[in-house]
Amino acid sequence: MRDLSNPLKVIDLLSDGECHSGEELAAIFGITRAAVNKYIKLIREWGVELTSVPRKGYQLTYPLDLLKFAKIEHFYTQHTDKPINLDVIPVIDSTNQYLLERLNTLSTGFACVAEYQQAGRGRRGRQWFSPFASNLYLSMYWRLEQGPAAAMGLSLAIGIVIAQVLREISGQDIKVKWPNDLYLNDKKLAGILVEIAGKTGDVAHIVIGMGINLRMHNPNQDIVNQAWSNLGDIDRNLLVAKLLYRLRDALYCFETEGLSAFIKQWQPLDNFADRPVKLIIGETEIKGIAKGINEQGALLLEQNGILKAYIGGEISLRADNTK
Numbered sequence: 001m002r003d004l005s006n007p008l009k010v011i012d013l014l015s016d017g018e019c020h021s022g023e024e025l026a027a028i029f030g031i032t033r034a035a036v037n038k039y040i041k042l043i044r045e046w047g048v049e050l051t052s053v054p055r056k057g058y059q060l061t062y063p064l065d066l067l068k069f070a071k072i073e074h075f076y077t078q079h080t081d082k083p084i085n086l087d088v089i090p091v092i093d094s095t096n097q098y099l100l101e102r103l104n105t106l107s108t109g110f111a112c113v114a115e116y117q118q119a120g121r122g123r124r125g126r127q128w129f130s131p132f133a134s135n136l137y138l139s140m141y142w143r144l145e146q147g148p149a150a151a152m153g154l155s156l157a158i159g160i161v162i163a164q165v166l167r168e169i170s171g172q173d174i175k176v177k178w179p180n181d182l183y184l185n186d187k188k189l190a191g192i193l194v195e196i197a198g199k200t201g202d203v204a205h206i207v208i209g210m211g212i213n214l215r216m217h218n219p220n221q222d223i224v225n226q227a228w229s230n231l232g233d234i235d236r237n238l239l240v241a242k243l244l245y246r247l248r249d250a251l252y253c254f255e256t257e258g259l260s261a262f263i264k265q266w267q268p269l270d271n272f273a274d275r276p277v278k279l280i281i282g283e284t285e286i287k288g289i290a291k292g293i294n295e296q297g298a299l300l301l302e303q304n305g306i307l308k309a310y311i312g313g314e315i316s317l318r319a320d321n322t323k
Contacts, residue, residue, distance in 0.1 A: 007043055010029075010043060011048060011064065011132070012066065014058060014059070014060050015060065015064045017060060017063050018059065019056040019057045019058065020057045021056065021057035022037070025057075025058075040058060047116070047134060048064070048131075049061035049062065062215070064132075064133040065133065065235065065236045067113055067240065068237060072113075072240045072241050073086075075238045075240075075241035076245060078241075079242075079245050082109075085107060086110075086111050086113065086244065087112040088112075089114050090114065090115045091114070091132075092117055092118065092137075093117065093119040094117055094119050094209075095112050095113065095114050095117065095137050095209055097119070099112060099207045103205045108141065108142050108143040109140065109141070110140070111139060111141070113137065113139075113240050114137045115133045116132040116133070131216060134214060134215050135211060135212055135213050135214050135215075135216055137211050138209070138212075138240060138243060139209040139210070140244070140251075141205070141206070142206045142251050143203060143204070144204040144205075144206055145203055145255075146204070148204040150255075152258075152259065152296060153259030153293075153295075153297030154194055154208075155179055155180040155192050156179060156293060157250060157262040158208055158210075158247065159177075159180060159182060159192055160262050162190065162212070163175065163176050163182055163269050164246070164265075164269075166190075166239075168242075174189065174231075175270065175271035176266065176270060176271060177271045178270075178290075178293060178299045178317050179297070179315075182212075184231070185229055186227070187227040187229040188227065189213055189231060190213065192208070192209070192210050193208075193209040193210070194206065194209075195209070208247070213229060213230045214230060214231050214232070214236065215230055215232070215233065216230055250262075259296070259297055260295050263293065263295060266292060272290040272319065273290060274289060274290065275290055275319065275320075276288075276289060276319070276320040277320050278317075278319075279301065279317060279318075280315070280318060281315050286301065286303075286310075287320050288301035288302050289302040290302075296309070296311060297311060298310055299317065
């Protein structure tokens with residue numbers, strides 16, 4: 001595996017917001033100016049925006065709030081005496097894939113968080129735009145003894161918990177969107193990807209991944225092709241800690257009560273509650289009024305006074321702006 005320690009140290013040095021010359025960086029690492037330029041090029045490829053100031057050096061276009069295990073652990077232990085069980089990995093292919101490749105060695109509740117994903121993914125294998133230190137990329141492993149069938153509606157419960165945490169930490173009106181997104185001001189703020197390994201009748205190994213937009217700048221429009229929002233300038237280390245202990249508490253609750261324990265919390269957070277929407281199923285559009293979810297996690301759609309439930313993996317929910 002390629003050694004990325006020096007480029008990461010360059011980012012750490014630049015995170016103070018000051019200018020650092022190429023000569024200074026070369027001296028610190030005992031390398032040539034040409035090698036420093038290679039590090040700078042790689043860092044820019046990760047999505048870090050740098051300016052080159054003539055006769056002064058390199059400076060971040062905007063400050064970075066870097067993830068630090070010690071800071072996350074400090075916030076986490078203020079709320080629980082349970083061990084944190086977290087890997088902080090600056091550069092990774094995918095936080096979900098990292099856990100999926102280690103299922104047999106993980107304890108329930110183990111998590112990993114990254115600054116940058118080289119191969120982040122969303123639903124249906126779509127690429128997930130993952131610039132360095134601009135957003136939050138977090139995955140958690142959970143062992144569900146009841147098996148895969150007991151995970152029905154899990155992404156909805158997770159969405160509720162994440163929305164509540166983001167509302168508390170930012171003071172903004174974060175909403176949930178069926179089945180696995182969070183919205184702010186009618187724009188996508190975060191996505192959730194739940195992946196399950198295990199056969200019917202066996203233990204379910206569940207990996208819950210999330211990507212949350214915090215301070216994203218100039219995203220690749222070939223990847224981010226819908227309206228999006230940023231949560232804004234918050235303490236990322238505090239956010240990780242709060243998500244970890246709140247999600248763990250919620251997952252213990254889900255184990256015993258399932259989605260039914262979360263149903264009442266969905267409606268006040270539902271971005272499309274009582275609004276005209278359309279479901280896109282392949283080439284078909286189905287229009288109606290969104291009326292929340294049922295205990296199986298299905299979307300309830302009112303059509304001509306009749307309530308019908310829709311559930312499935314290939315359904316997309318959109319606002320119906322034709323009226």
